[in-house]
Amino acid sequence: MIPRKISVAKKKTPQEDGTTEEKIKQAARKVFIRKGFAATRTRDIAEEAGLNLALLNYYFRSKEKLFDLIMLENMQQFMLGMKDIFNNESSTLNVKVIDFVANYINLLKSQPDLPLFILHELKANPQKFVENVGVKKVLFESHFFKQINEATKGKIDSFQLVINMMALTVFPFIACPLLKSIGNLKQNQFDELMEERKVMIPRWINSMLKIK
Amino acid sequence: MIPRKISVAKKKTPQEDGTTEEKIKQAARKVFIRKGFAATRTRDIAEEAGLNLALLNYYFRSKEKLFDLIMLENMQQFMLGMKDIFNNESSTLNVKVIDFVANYINLLKSQPDLPLFILHELKANPQKFVENVGVKKVLFESHFFKQINEATKGKIDSFQLVINMMALTVFPFIACPLLKSIGNLKQNQFDELMEERKVMIPRWINSMLKIK
């Protein structure tokens, strides 16, 4: 059989025309993120897209190739925010923290399943995606890291602080069902809590920076 | 076909005799936690146990029933530590935090995949397991919560603080592959970082409590 061309990165406008290819990608994105790779059936994606199963293979050759595409895009999206904020040379440390937290909480309110999806698939297949993270050393040489070191005179490992910032911001969304259960929260109450965290997390981080 | 009895909670010694049933459970535990329900094949479990596929169904009737058993046990194990520590009436707030962090980091060093597994399966099937959490209101009426309220005079929502404590403790293990990648860490360096956190997290939590 003649291998069909896979069209990729065609430089279209972001939120996309109603191309069949794009419809499939959008549907795949939705279903993969909700259920993960293994639990997703190609039929689910086809149905979600309102299209036929055969078209998936026509455009993307296989479930796995489609998944890899989606996964890569999601990881890049997830990492993008960090890079931009951390390397902004004209903002203060405090503003960077505020920006980071607000940006990610906004992102996660619209896509709550994203981090669990990424981290689960990353663990399932570390060697495959971990190279594509695309931040790496950029983080360690960032303006943000220098500012932390200045502010704390090296008292806190900058990396640990970034872990803390990510943990405080992202973890509640990963543990959402658990937290809703033990806190007896409805979705809007959970959202409320996350809004509070948007202002609290920067204060908490700030208090860590001040530890002698 | 005659339904066979499923033996459950037989009151054996904890880490168990070499019963076939127990071998299967141990193997299932290992494979399910590593790969999740959907990606696990019953054949994997049988192979891991060094036994035949048919025995799984003989002892546990189905993949799903076996999974539910494992899942329930894991959730209980994961929640147990909290309950005990939070309700200890004779320890100070600070000691409770120290105990919580040390206990969980020790647990997670020996079972790093546990939280991602639980949270992923909980999201995949919220209505099924969420009732069995077994903490619920116990947490809100705990000695721990009262101590937080006293210490901060209600300045911090106790629930938010517990979220923070869990986030700072658990998140690094959930994000382990990502953190190892962006930090260029080997496993022993990662473990080192977690050891540092054992002493740092209580300090960070403490600094949050002191915010005016």
Added chain:
DNA sequence: GTCTATAATTCGATAGAC
């Protein structure tokens, strides 16, 4: 490009011998 129908494979579960 898009569809229907189906091939090929995988996987959970069971029958039946021992």
Added chain:
DNA sequence: GTCTATCGAATTATAGAC
């Protein structure tokens, strides 16, 4: 209780008509 062999359903992928 344990095994081998196999059934049947589900699922990915493809062939071929339009």
